[in-house]
Amino acid sequence: MxxxxxxxxxxxxxxxxxxxxxxxxxxxxxxxxxxxxxxxxxxxxxxxxxxxxxxxxxxxxxxxxxxxxxxxxxxxxxxxxxxxxxxxxxxxxxxxxxxxxxxxxxxxxxxxxxxxxxxxxxxxxxxxxxxxxxxxxxxxxxRGHYVTSRGAEPGNKLILTKTVGIEGTAILANDMEAQLRGKINDELLSNAKSFFESISVVKEALLAFETGGVTAMHDPTEGGVAGGIHELADASNVGVKIFEEKLPVAEETLEICRFFQIDPLQLISSGALLIATKKQYAAKILEKLRKNGIKASIIGETLDNPKKRILVRKDGFETELVRPRSDHLWLALGKRA
Missing domain, CATH: 3.30.1330.10 (PurM-like, N-terminal domain)
Incomplete structure (x- = not known):
């Protein structure tokens, strides 16, 4: 193999x-x-x-x-x-x-x-x-004062901080700049190169945990947000329903992914944080993050059936959430001139 x-x-x-x-x-x-x-x-x-x-x-x-x-x-x-x-x-x-x-x-x-x-x-x-x-x-x-990615429960809300594909966007904007120059807007490319500054999730993770109600957290690295959601669901033995319209994707990420013909949801996403929380705490966590300058969105919820991994498209059509075979960063890097 x-x-x-x-x-x-x-x-x-x-x-x-x-x-x-x-x-x-x-x-x-x-x-x-x-x-x-x-x-x-x-x-x-x-x-x-x-x-x-x-x-x-x-x-x-x-x-x-x-x-x-x-x-x-x-x-x-x-x-x-x-x-x-x-x-x-x-x-x-x-x-x-x-x-x-x-x-x-x-x-x-x-x-x-x-x-x-x-x-x-x-x-x-x-x-x-x-x-x-x-x-x-x-x-x-x-001793014992921590949370893992194994604790999500059916009915939890799933929060994503910042945007999809942060690390992959930064890597491609810097390492593939020569190919991107002139193909996407110069301002967007310059902004994308600075995405490295948003890589840390330490602040938001500690703030969310301190707020209470967090049952699991996970950072979506290789395999992107799609892979990270599957990993959290695997660890907690739950299903998920994710709403495409709620997934925040920066314009810089969209443009770079279009150029390389890759999927933002399968692009390495360090800098974003997945938070599973009890329903009644979701608004409190969002407010705490907002007050500290961190954007976050409720992107879906966990389900009883661990075999259900649903993505609801913007048109309302339900499909299976893709499980990445390999991070799409590698597909893009394979196109080096």
């Missing part, structure tokens, strides 16, 4: 990866499962939340992305990320300036989020065409 770029399919995770997990330890409160991005280790009166993520598809701002993408995972548990370690794999002929730029980007991102960089590894790796950074991040909270 030949795999597409990006995440390994869920069935392979269950068939192979999750069956080879070493020794079971009682301290592990949350271990590997579909749609769950962090582990939780209980130590004394504290819970330690841990996650790891690589930056593989981007060429620009990868140090910045490495810190923010990993930090987002911790924040979806309602926990502030505190400690970060990186493994930098660099191609041959890497110059000192490149290493300096990557480290400066990580330093800037970490300071902005009040994260300490505690260590890591840096090497020249044969066979690479561009740098890859793998991050590991840790947050600490009171």
């Amino acid at each position: 030949r795999f597409a770029f990006g995440k390994i399919p869920p069935e392979i995770l269950e068939k192979i990866v999750f069956k080879h997990l070493g020794v079971k330890r009682k301290e592990v409160a949350v271990g590997p499962s579909l749609g769950v991005d962090c582990a939780v280790i209980d130590v004394g009166e504290s819970s330690i939340v841990v996650s790891t993520d690589p930056i593989t598809g981007a060429l620009e701002r990868i140090g910045w992305l490495a810190v923010n993408i990993n930090a987002n995972d911790i924040a979806t548990f309602g926990v502030h990320p505190s400690f970060f370690a990186s493994c930098m794999l660099l191609p041959e002929k890497t110059r000192e300036k490149t290493i300096e730029n990557l480290c400066a980007q990580m330093d800037e991102a970490a300071k902005k989020l009040e994260i300490s960089i505690i260590g890591g590894h840096c090497e020249i790796t044969p066979g690479l065409t561009h740098p890859i950074i793998v991050g590991c991040i840790v947050g600490i909270t009171k």
Whole structure:
């Protein structure tokens, strides 16, 4: 079987990866499962939340992305990320300036989020065409004081912050600028390049969790918002009904996706946050986010039947919500001139 770029399919995770997990330890409160991005280790009166993520598809701002993408995972548990370690794999002929730029980007991102960089590894790796950074991040909270992506209940409202496809838009606007220049409006392209500044969901995740009523949170990374919704539904064993007209898509994202002939819903969407909440808390969360300058929309609801993954089109027609085979970022990057 030949795999597409990006995440390994869920069935392979269950068939192979999750069956080879070493020794079971009682301290592990949350271990590997579909749609769950962090582990939780209980130590004394504290819970330690841990996650790891690589930056593989981007060429620009990868140090910045490495810190923010990993930090987002911790924040979806309602926990502030505190400690970060990186493994930098660099191609041959890497110059000192490149290493300096990557480290400066990580330093800037970490300071902005009040994260300490505690260590890591840096090497020249044969066979690479561009740098890859793998991050590991840790947050600490009171024992049991967190939420996972497994807690959504039938009848919950689903909230999405910001817009669809934020990270993918930023990556394509920067890495494919030469192809986009002159094909889309210059102002839109310039705006799209700055979408990197909206990558963090730490603020909104912590605000939502503090407001109350949150049953699950998840950041839609590879596979985009469509993939993220499926992952949250898988983890919580619920169905979903999503309304296309409620999904916020920036004009910059629409134009770039039109140019590359890709689906915004299947474009990597770090920077957006999926929040499942009890119905009576939805308005409170939206108001709390709004007061803090964060746009958010109710995009749908969870259902009893986990096999129902419904997308209601703008014309009212109901269809199955697409489950991405591979993130559409890879389709666009495959069209490099």
